[in-house]
Amino acid sequence: MDKFIDLHVHSTASDGTCTPAELVKLAHKTGLLAIALTDHDSVDGIEEALMAADRFQLELIPGTEFSTEYHGKEIHVVGLYIDYKNKALTDQLRQFRDFRDHRNEKMVLRLQEEGFSITYNDLLKTFPDCVLTRAHIARYLSDTKQVSSISEVFDKYIGDGCRCYVDRPKVTPMDAVSLIHQAGGTAFLAHPCLYKMNRRELTAMLDELAGAGLDGIEAVYSCNQGSDEKDFKALAEHYHMIISGGSDFHGTNKPYIKLGTGKGNLKIPYRILENIKTYHQKEK
Incomplete structure (x- = not known):
C-alpha cells in the first residue's frame, strides 16, 4: 500500500485556519503518515503539533518557512528538522514578528x-x-x-505594489539557509514554480544558494504545471541536492488546496521523507 506525506503545511500559528492539533487530526483522518509544520517565520505551533502527533501516532517534522528577498522578488525557504528552540532562530523569528x-x-x-x-x-x-x-x-x-x-x-x-501595501525588511535566501543550518535543519527552496523566473534567472539564484549550502528543492508541489516537477527534479540532480514536496495547505485561506493532495492530484511518497531523513542524519 502506498504511503503519502505532506512536507509544507500551515496552521493558525501563521496564516492557516487549522490549529496545529487540528492539522494533525486532519492528516491522520486523510491517511497521511507524516506532515511538516512549516508556518511562516514562526515555530509557535510546533509544540502543540508534536503533542497531537504523539496521540495520533503521526510523524511530525518541525519546520518553518522563511520569507526572504532576492533581487526584488519574494523567495521562500523551508527548513525541516529544525531545532525549534534554537536561540539564534527564535531571536530572528521574534525580530521578524516585530517588523511584521x-x-x-x-x-x-x-x-x-x-x-x-x-x-x-x-x-x-x-x-x-x-x-x-x-x-x-x-x-x-x-x-x-x-x-x-x-x-x-x-x-x-x-498585494505587492498596491496602494495600501507596505514593504518590510527581509533576509536573503542565503541568510535563511544559514539560519536553518544553525538550528540543525535541512533547507529547501520552496515552490520555485511561483517565482516566474526563466531558466537563466532560476539557475543564477540556485548557483548562489548552492554556494550557501542549500540542501534541496521543493520539486513536488500543488501548483506545478506541465514539466515543472520533472524540471525541478533535474535541477536538484544537477546541483546534487535532494527533493521535498508539499501542498502548501492553508485551510480555508486557500480552499482550493487540500492537505496531502493539493489541487486533487498531488501525491508525495513517503520515500521522499526517507531520503531527507537519511541525508539529514549524514549532515548532522
Whole structure:
C-alpha cells in the first residue's frame, strides 16, 4: 500500500485556519503518515503539533518557512528538522514578528484612509495567538462583508505594489539557509514554480544558494504545471541536492488546496521523507 506525506503545511500559528492539533487530526483522518509544520517565520505551533502527533501516532517534522528577498522578488525557504528552540532562530523569528506587526499597523491605517472599518485591535481580537499576516487582514475584510472576496483585497489593496501595501525588511535566501543550518535543519527552496523566473534567472539564484549550502528543492508541489516537477527534479540532480514536496495547505485561506493532495492530484511518497531523513542524519 502506498504511503503519502505532506512536507509544507500551515496552521493558525501563521496564516492557516487549522490549529496545529487540528492539522494533525486532519492528516491522520486523510491517511497521511507524516506532515511538516512549516508556518511562516514562526515555530509557535510546533509544540502543540508534536503533542497531537504523539496521540495520533503521526510523524511530525518541525519546520518553518522563511520569507526572504532576492533581487526584488519574494523567495521562500523551508527548513525541516529544525531545532525549534534554537536561540539564534527564535531571536530572528521574534525580530521578524516585530517588523511584521509594525507593517500590519501601517497597512491597517492605509486601509482606514480608503474607507474600510478595521483596526489593529480588531485583528488581534479576531485572530488571537496568531502571527498576523496580510492573509488575516484580507480574511477580516471578507468576513465582515466589506469586500466580495479575499482575492479582491490582495488584488486592489494589499498585494505587492498596491496602494495600501507596505514593504518590510527581509533576509536573503542565503541568510535563511544559514539560519536553518544553525538550528540543525535541512533547507529547501520552496515552490520555485511561483517565482516566474526563466531558466537563466532560476539557475543564477540556485548557483548562489548552492554556494550557501542549500540542501534541496521543493520539486513536488500543488501548483506545478506541465514539466515543472520533472524540471525541478533535474535541477536538484544537477546541483546534487535532494527533493521535498508539499501542498502548501492553508485551510480555508486557500480552499482550493487540500492537505496531502493539493489541487486533487498531488501525491508525495513517503520515500521522499526517507531520503531527507537519511541525508539529514549524514549532515548532522
